[in-house]
Amino acid sequence: MCTLEKRGNVFFLTLTGDDEHCLNPTFISSIRSALSEVKSQSIPGSVLITSAQGKYFSNGFDLKWAKSASDGSPSKTIDLLLNMVDLFKLLVVDLVSLPMPTIAAITGHACAAGLVLAISHDYVLMRRDRGVLYMSELDIGITLPDYFIAMMRSKIGKPEARRDILLRGVKVKAEEAVAMGLVGSAHDDGESVLEAAVSMGEDLAKKKWDGEVYSEIRKSLYPELCEVLGLTTKDVANPRF
Numbered sequence: 512m513c514t515l516e517k518r519g520n521v522f523f524l525t526l527t528g529d530d531e532h533c534l535n536p537t538f539i540s541s542i543r544s545a546l547s548e549v550k551s552q553s554i555p556g557s558v559l560i561t562s563a564q565g566k567y568f569s570n571g572f573d574l575k576w577a578k579s580a581s582d583g584s585p586s587k588t589i590d591l592l593l594n595m596v597d598l599f600k601l602l603v604v605d606l607v608s609l610p611m612p613t614i615a616a617i618t619g620h621a622c623a624a625g626l627v628l629a630i631s632h633d634y635v636l637m638r639r640d641r642g643v644l645y646m647s648e649l650d651i652g653i654t655l656p657d658y659f660i661a662m663m664r665s666k667i668g669k670p671e672a673r674r675d676i677l678l679r680g681v682k683v684k685a686e687e688a689v690a691m692g693l694v695g696s697a698h699d700d701g702e703s704v705l706e707a708a709v710s711m712g713e714d715l716a717k718k719k720w721d722g723e724v725y726s727e728i729r730k731s732l733y734p735e736l737c738e739v740l741g742l743t744t745k746d747v748a749n750p751r752f
């Protein structure tokens with residue numbers, strides 16, 4: 512599951528336990544509850560840092576749960592997966608519209624929906640000693656939801672990087688991910704990636720930006736993604752000059 516902690520202006524969302532942090536309706540709902548709490552406590556200078564315990568950041572949708580909950584019926588499994596696609600989309604909307612800077616510290620493997628969860632944050636840092644980024648959909652024979660693609664097109668600038676991650680199913684370690692433009696920086700281990708995330712978060716918090724303005728400017732950066740997510744933008748002026 513997940514925990515939420517606040518230290519100063521920085522909120523720490525941690526995916527807890529040493530499991531694969533696979534996303535199913537219950538887990539998605541618990542993360543969304545935490546983000547709702549973060550939003551309700553947001554003030555100028557708030558920042559979110561998301562990380563995970565164990566060797567996985569998130570291994571994507573909980574396929575085991577979907578299969579077991581559908582009594583092995585392939586059509587019911589697909590229906591449950593499609594339901595998770597819809598539920599997870601709301602979580603992505605929460606992150607893309609959160610009124611504060613967001614940082615993902617990738618502390619382990621981030622796959623498929625788990626990688627989308629990570630890059631839904633403004634900044635992505637990754638440990639180099641463990642963990643890969645991997646879009647497994649081609650390997651497991653399923654296509655991607657439109658907002659997954661929109662997120663990839665919005666956050667990964669290089670066409671060859673998008674091609675390799677989606678059409679070659681490459682498993683990307685931190686240094687390669689930095690070179691591909693998937694993550695911003697690579698760090699030695701779990702401790703140092705978290706330290707770097709906290710240092711970045713505290714620097715961003717000092718700016719004490721207006722959260723509503725921050726959220727609207729972020730959304731205006733990603734028109735294709737926001738259209739697919741059903742997010743609109745609006746002009747905001749809370750002048751501080």
Ligand SMILES: CCCCCCCCCCCCC/C=C/C(=O)SCCNC(=O)CCNC(=O)[C@H](O)C(C)(C)COP(=O)(O)OP(=O)(O)OC[C@H]1O[C@@H](n2cnc3c(N)ncnc32)[C@H](O)[C@@H]1OP(=O)(O)O
Nearest residue numbers: 570571572592620622623624639640641642647654655684
């Ligand atoms: C009719 C209608 C049609 C409808 C169509 C749509 C249908 C509806 C579907 C909609 C959904 C679509 C989108 C899907 C989203 C999803 O999320 S689906 C779920 C996807 N998830 C997965 O597929 C899981 C993928 N994960 C994996 O394959 C593995 O877990 C892994 C990530 C590859 C990790 O494998 P694992 O064996 O666990 O790895 P490790 O044991 O951790 O590591 C292996 C060795 O590698 C070493 N290592 C790891 N990282 C590093 C590193 N960075 N540097 C160096 N070495 C590393 C690690 O130490 C291991 O080494 P040894 O210990 O020596 O073995």
